[in-house]
Amino acid sequence: MSGVLVVMEQRSGTWNRMSFEALAAGLDLAAKLGLECTAAIVGDAVQSLPWQSDTQPKTVYAVEDSLLKDYTSDGFVTALEQLIRKLQPGYVLFPHTYQVRDFAPALATRFGQVLISDVIAIHDGPVFVRQLLQGKLNADYRHSSTGPCFVSVQAGSFRAEASSGGSMSMEAFAPALESSTIRNKPGERFRESAQTVDLTAAPLIVSVGRGIGEQDNLPVVEELATALGAELAASRPICDNGWLPMERQVGSSGQTVSPKLYLAVGISGAIQHLVGMKGAKTVIAINKDENAPIFEVADYGIVGDLFEIVPALTKAIQAAKS
């Protein structure tokens, strides 16, 4: 057992940018442990994909088969199992994408291992840090088994310098696959009906979370948004409940915004929300829990009851504007 293998992701010939963050984490881990770092990419005819990083692993394996053209868990698990048995890496790293969530736990199970998922940092040891309770706590994990250690890394946790340069020739790896073992039939990707609000261009956003309690309380934040001339956005539970339309959702399964101001009201700051708004220039958060993770990314924090703070703020803004 030796080496670090980073499993990268592409779709229809386009890299998933998170792949290069996972690669950065893999190269770093390999350097720390004095191991070699290799990478793999899975698909059909992916060997000619232009490399998009200045950093280079020792080898990149193009795991290719026509049955791997469209993603299926069965196809990917079977193909990667064969590659891992051949290379015998000590560590296998992935970006924590939706696709990786779908197959990596099953792949680890094939080796009697458990994926350490959604890792935000890797310390000496190696110790893998991941979040508990939606970001309220961090936890240190260690691999305590003898097989390969499977790890997926969270978006934005490891820095990958964007680059169009660099070149890398890939080595082909042809897995033995049979179409009869692929049980799922994936369809085309699609979006729901056209979006009518474009939050991505909004300079000012007031965003509301579950702290609002019930739908009837929404006017409290709507009035603040109106006073500021801001767009109203929300966390997922607000849209799940149907209190606001889905197109106002910010986060990994909603919109990614980068306004001048993001004013988060009663939002705890789970990672799936943060990835959608971390690019905001100034973040102001109002939350009654001083340990809410949203304060970790806020420039200005207000610990208090939104039902007291928000109306006062609305009034002050109206006064300042008139």
Place this chain on the structure above:
Amino acid sequence: MKIVVAIKQVPERDAPIRIAADGRWIEEGDLSYTINEPDAYALEEALQLKEKTGSGEVIVVCAGPERVESTLREALAKGADRAIRIEADDLQSLDTLGVASILAEAIKAESPDLILTGLQSDDLGLGQTGVVLAELLAIPHATIIMQVEPTGAGLKVKRELEDGWFQHVEMPLPALLTIQSGGNKLRYATLMGIKKAKTKELKTVSPTTPPTAPAITLERVYLPEKQKKTEMLTGSPDEIAARVVEKLKFEVRAL
């Protein structure tokens, strides 16, 4: 269709969190518990599938200490037909493979057509137990599912992808799906339902296979360090409002 729903009991979201003395988990004594949110959506999907097809059975399964029976009773009150608690007094001593193994053993005995889990637990946030369970049972799976449609021999499901994209996937039965929140509207338990739940079967089973040594171990939990210097604004609501207005005027230039 015979459907098993794996539900987990987790700390209430607003519960105050204190780190346990050994630094390896949180103090459980003073917590209140509830059903893991995506699991509530998994249960709702199962109940609606049963209602749509007009026949079948919905069985809820939870591995945990005695306290989880309150969550199982709640699921019965909402309409599940039967409940199984798998004895596991110290869930913390098991890793995902350990939890999935005891779930697999109990669920195998029921030979369901469909197994639903939540996509992720609120406390551990692993997002894996369902996929591992499917692998152990050697059945196909799909994750982050918003809609389920029976199609004669199998299912057509709607998978959520990143950034507002979706995809349909067709698959044969038996299968396992991990359910995302928001696909349906959740029902409340009716008074009638709560009364009926008292007479429904809630059995306890103990796992027969001894747990294997965990492949990964949680060594320490702690409060995260701040990544950014946050300036806290304090005072009365009016004082805070005045300071925010200042920031909006001179720093954000939003006013």
